[in-house]
Amino acid sequence: MPEDRDDEQKLAQILLRDDRYKRDAYRFVQEGLEYTVQRRGKRGHVTGRELLEGLRDLAKERFGMMARTVLNQWGVKRTGDFGEIVFNLVEEQIMSKQDSDTREDFADIYDFEDVFDHGTQIEIEE
Numbered sequence: 001m002p003e004d005r006d007d008e009q010k011l012a013q014i015l016l017r018d019d020r021y022k023r024d025a026y027r028f029v030q031e032g033l034e035y036t037v038q039r040r041g042k043r044g045h046v047t048g049r050e051l052l053e054g055l056r057d058l059a060k061e062r063f064g065m066m067a068r069t070v071l072n073q074w075g076v077k078r079t080g081d082f083g084e085i086v087f088n089l090v091e092e093q094i095m096s097k098q099d100s101d102t103r104e105d106f107a108d109i110y111d112f113e114d115v116f117d118h119g120t121q122i123e124i125e126e
Helices: 001-015 023-040 047-074 081-093 111-117
Strands: none
Touching: 001 023, 001 081, 023 047, 023 081, 047 111, 081 111
16 A cells, blocks of 8 residues: 555654654544544544544543543653644645634644543443
8 A cells, every 4th residue: 555655754754753642543533533523423523622532432432540640651641642643644744624614623632531531431340
C-alpha cells in the first residue's frame, strides 16, 4: 500500500519536528477517527468534540483502568494534546480539516482524571 508508506514517511517527519508525542499516540488518533466515524454511522466531517468523545471511549474500551497511564506515556495528558496531534496530522495532509476547525475545539473538553480515573467502574460478578 503506497499510501500507507507515504503516511509513515509523513509521520516520521512529524516526529522529527515535534517530539512531544509518541508514534502510538498518532496511530491512536487515526484509529479513533475511524472508530468515531463508524460508531456515529456518519460520513463526512467529525467535529473536535465528537472525535474527543470517540477517543475517550476507545481508550476506555481498549485500555480500561490503564487508559490515562497509557495516554500519559504517549505524552497525551489533556484533550488539547489530541488537538495538537490532529493539527500535526493535518499539516502533513494525513488528516483533513474544515476552515472552521481550530486547535481551540480540543481545549479543555474533559479532564483526564475525571474521565479515566473516576469514570471507570470495576464490575464484580457475584
